[in-house]
Amino acid sequence: DVKVTQSSRYLVKRTGEKVFLECVQDMDHENMFWYRQDPGLGLRLIYFSYDVKMKEKGDIPEGYSVSREKKERFSLILESASTNQTSMYLCASHLSRGLVNSPLHFGNGTRLTVT
């Protein structure tokens, strides 16, 4: 079974702090994604990566950055946390064969609260 592990289930940070959300997958997947999920807005793509050291902006990248130094690890960085970044953050991964052949697998999520 594919395992996508997010380092924290709950985080509480203060406004202005630099925040790191970590995600590790154990199935040698090329593609990794960061989504945030908010009531009424659904899942929105922040950033994604198709390979090591490669990153592409999703639909809502403002205020975020990412790092992928190793294939199995994809980190989401909030450079200066703000209250509007309070949300559930979901990491996901899959093989590059295409979504039909390799479904997207999600981690358990990190609920971040910025006060």
Add this chain to the structure above:
Amino acid sequence: QKEVEQNSGPLSVPEGAIASLNCTYSDRGSQSFFWYRQYSGKSPELIMFIYSNGDKEDGRFTAQLNKASQYVSLLIRDSQPSDSATYLCAVAVTGGGNKLTFGTGTQLKVEL
């Protein structure tokens, strides 16, 4: 206009009934369509996908796709209380590589 639209619900059905969940999408070049189930406080899990017009059945679940109408649906037969969850429709858009665009989800409640 949102790229993927779903009625937020809640959709309430009695146990044993058929639940019908609907989704429309705006990009005519969309090629593959996915249904995810998400229990409260949990992450989404894939139920099934479809990429050809028509019906695709998997156990109690049937996905239906009509590309001309830009419409995809999920039918759940013999609904059980354990089916109570939010159902997310997701679309792989043309030129989007391996990205999915999600709808906001429909909350389903199966009542005893």
